[in-house]
Amino acid sequence: MRHFQNILTKQTTAIAVDFAADALRCIAIEQAVDGTWTRRVAFELPAAPLDRSMDDSALREFSAKVAESGLNGCKCRVTIASNLFRMDMAQLPTMNEQELAASARFEAIGRFGVNAADVMIQHASLPCKTPGRCALLLLAVPMLIIRNATQAVMAAGLSPCSIENAAYAALHGAELRHAGLNTGMIAFMHIEPQQAVLLLMKDGQLQFVRTMQGDWAAAANTQETSSDHNTNSNSIPLEPIPSDSAWRWSSLAEETLRFLRQVCDESSWPTRIVVSGAPSSDRELLDTLKGVCGMDSASVDSAGWSTGNEKLKSDTWAAALGAASLDMQNKSTKKAA
Amino acid sequence: MILPVMDFLPNESRRAVNAVRAKRRIALLGVLLLVFTVGVSVHSWNSARRADADRAVGVMLVANAPGVDEMLDGLAKEQATLMHALRVTDGLVPTILASSVVATITNMLPDHVTLTGMRLEISDAPKQMMLVLNGVAAANSDLADFEHKLAACSAFRGVTVSESKVGEFMGKRVEEFTVSFQVPLCVQVCKPGTLHVAQGGVN
Numbered sequence: 001m002r003h004f005q006n007i008l009t010k011q012t013t014a015i016a017v018d019f020a021a022d023a024l025r026c027i028a029i030e031q032a033v034d035g036t037w038t039r040r041v042a043f044e045l046p047a048a049p050l051d052r053s054m055d056d057s058a059l060r061e062f063s064a065k066v067a068e069s070g071l072n073g074c075k076c077r078v079t080i081a082s083n084l085f086r087m088d089m090a091q092l093p094t095m096n097e098q099e100l101a102a103s104a105r106f107e108a109i110g111r112f113g114v115n116a117a118d119v120m121i122q123h124a125s126l127p128c129k130t131p132g133r134c135a136l137l138l139l140a141v142p143m144l145i146i147r148n149a150t151q152a153v154m155a156a157g158l159s160p161c162s163i164e165n166a167a168y169a170a171l172h173g174a175e176l177r178h179a180g181l182n183t184g185m186i187a188f189m190h191i192e193p194q195q196a197v198l199l200l201m202k203d204g205q206l207q208f209v210r211t212m213q214g215d216w217a218a219a220a221n222t223q224e225t226s227s228d229h230n231t232n233s234n235s236i237p238l239e240p241i242p243s244d245s246a247w248r249w250s251s252l253a254e255e256t257l258r259f260l261r262q263v264c265d266e267s268s269w270p271t272r273i274v275v276s277g278a279p280s281s282d283r284e285l286l287d288t289l290k291g292v293c294g295m296d297s298a299s300v301d302s303a304g305w306s307t308g309n310e311k312l313k314s315d316t317w318a319a320a321l322g323a324a325s326l327d328m329q330n331k332s333t334k335k336a337a
Numbered sequence: 338m339i340l341p342v343m344d345f346l347p348n349e350s351r352r353a354v355n356a357v358r359a360k361r362r363i364a365l366l367g368v369l370l371l372v373f374t375v376g377v378s379v380h381s382w383n384s385a386r387r388a389d390a391d392r393a394v395g396v397m398l399v400a401n402a403p404g405v406d407e408m409l410d411g412l413a414k415e416q417a418t419l420m421h422a423l424r425v426t427d428g429l430v431p432t433i434l435a436s437s438v439v440a441t442i443t444n445m446l447p448d449h450v451t452l453t454g455m456r457l458e459i460s461d462a463p464k465q466m467m468l469v470l471n472g473v474a475a476a477n478s479d480l481a482d483f484e485h486k487l488a489a490c491s492a493f494r495g496v497t498v499s500e501s502k503v504g505e506f507m508g509k510r511v512e513e514f515t516v517s518f519q520v521p522l523c524v525q526v527c528k529p530g531t532l533h534v535a536q537g538g539v540n
Binding site: 073078080120122123124137139141143146147150154159160161162163164165168171172206326 | 340341342343344345346347350351353354357358361
């Protein structure tokens with residue numbers, strides 16, 4: 001009956017499925033009258049590698065969970081771990097949108113060295129100080145990954161309506177739920193088990209992006225993941241220093257510092273760094289970043305973004321909540337209109 | 338928004354998702370339509386059966402019930418039978434009894450008048466009772482008094498002293514008389530000893 005209801009009635013629940021490197025997460029949230037997000041469902045399944053089709057037993061388990069949660073037939077947003085994406089920034093001459101899209105695609109194919117038919121490429125325009133030129137953020141992901149994710153979600157009974165990069169989805173969530181992200185120079189870091197994405201923003205506009213490969217799951221003492229899933233062969237992974245102390249985060253903090261030194265001068269140094277992802281609740285990580293980079297550090301605390309029967313344990317839900325928050329924002333905008 | 342949503346869902350996947358959703362929706366609507374149609378059909382079938390049953394009962398009632406003409410004929414026959422019986426009764430049983438007439442006359446007799454004879458006949462045309470009274474009175478005034486009383490009674494008509502002569506009765510001088518009059522058969526007895534003519538005249 002719930003299945004029929006989901007098909008026929010207008011959907012009021014925002015649903016997101018996160019194909020993270022350490023787990024497959026699904027969350028369904030509803031917005032209360034006072035604006036708080038209430039979790040209807042939040043479940044975690046073992047990680048589903050997207051370089052191959054989801055195996056039958058995992059798919060059955062996923063389908064059963066979806067059916068049990070009464071989400072059959074619902075639309076959902078899908079996020080994919082950042083390490084499966086290739087991303088870079090480029091500057092191109094100013095041109096119209098159509099030309100820009102074609103040029104961005106051409107540029108991405110050249111930079112990433114991929115076959116055009118095998119990847120899905122997207123771009124976003126960024127502010128550029130150089131006259132007559134425009135800055136672009138280029139992202140590419142293998143079509144195989146997209147197909148496997150889409151098929152898995154559809155086979156589970158959900159209807160995907162968008163697929164996003166997990167780091168950017170977390171950024172969207174943080175933008176909505178974390179105060180002060182739109183003013184001044186702010187660094188935002190989304191840490192996944194195999195990759196950390198650092199985004200630098202000025203007055204609510206993305207300026208620079210940097211990805212940092214590394215076994216951050218080991219540093220965070222979270223679930224062990226295989227480095228085989230790292231598809232970005234052009235980067236050199238950072239090695240966290242094996243230590244039980246805060247020192248284990250030093251390589252990440254130092255790399256962050258190096259990046260900031262490249263793109264910022266003394267006058268435009270970020271005032272703080274906001275961290276999301278599983279290790280963001282680790283006080284030692286925040287202290288290390290603060291000490292090495294010389295700025296305040298804070299966790300987005302995505303576990304506190306929504307209320308529910310069971311409290312979410314860490315910031316691993318930031319990407320899923322961020323993706324779902326887009327629907328929440330759309331619903332709020334429509335309601336206000 | 339800091340960064341626009343960068344959607345990597347390919348158009349063909351989006352179309353496939355929409356097609357699946359449309360397929361599910363159409364299948365569901367089809368099932369609902371089927372259920373609705375079956376429901377309406379069953380309801381219509383039941384209604385038709387009930388209407389047929391009601392009509393059959395009505396037809397049966399119409400078939401078994403007597404017609405209006407037959408009922409009127411029956412009533413007319415019954416009325417005719419009753420009328421015939423009434424006519425027979427009228428012919429056989431007079432409405433007034435002779436004893437009532439005699440009692441009335443006796444009640445009217447003055448103190449010094451007595452009757453010595455009486456003849457009572459019933460004639461058919463007109464239907465009336467014809468009476469002839471013979472008697473003696475102590476004096477002529479007593480006879481006149483008796484005659485006045487008879488004439489004053491509305492049930493008695495044509496009161497006539499047909500004969501009056503002086504005679505002797507038990508050694509005394511008396512007036513012997515004969516009085517005749519008629520009594521219609523439609524008179525009614527109001528109370529013992531009195532009569533009056535019924536409304537509506539005489540047949």
